[in-house]
Amino acid sequence: MQILSCPFCGPRDESEFHYVGEPKTRPEPANTVSDADWASYLWFNANPKGETSEIWLHLACMEMFAMTRDTALGTVLGSEALKRPTS
Numbered sequence: 001m002q003i004l005s006c007p008f009c010g011p012r013d014e015s016e017f018h019y020v021g022e023p024k025t026r027p028e029p030a031n032t033v034s035d036a037d038w039a040s041y042l043w044f045n046a047n048p049k050g051e052t053s054e055i056w057l058h059l060a061c062m063e064m065f066a067m068t069r070d071t072a073l074g075t076v077l078g079s080e081a082l083k084r085p086t087s
């Protein structure tokens with residue numbers, strides 16, 4: 001069992017979290033992106049060894065946030081709320 005920290009709720013059991021993916025920028029405009037670039041955006045990840053930033057969802061509060069982890073050591077280095085657009 002591992003304890004992960006939600007920036008909104010604090011430390012919780014890992015079973016309350018779902019991995020969303022690596023932070024990516026959607027290629028735009030989508031109708032002009034090549035099939036290869038679109039497939040890369042959808043399906044391929046860098047999956048780096050060492051420190052990396054990932055997007056996670058806390059299922060208890062349904063908030064997504066960024067978590068920094070060291071994938072080689074399996075340690076969590078921090079988590080922070082995703083910035084929301086202001087309108």
Ligand SMILES: [Zn+2]
Pocket residue numbers: 006007008009010058060061062063
């Ligand atoms: Zn939460």
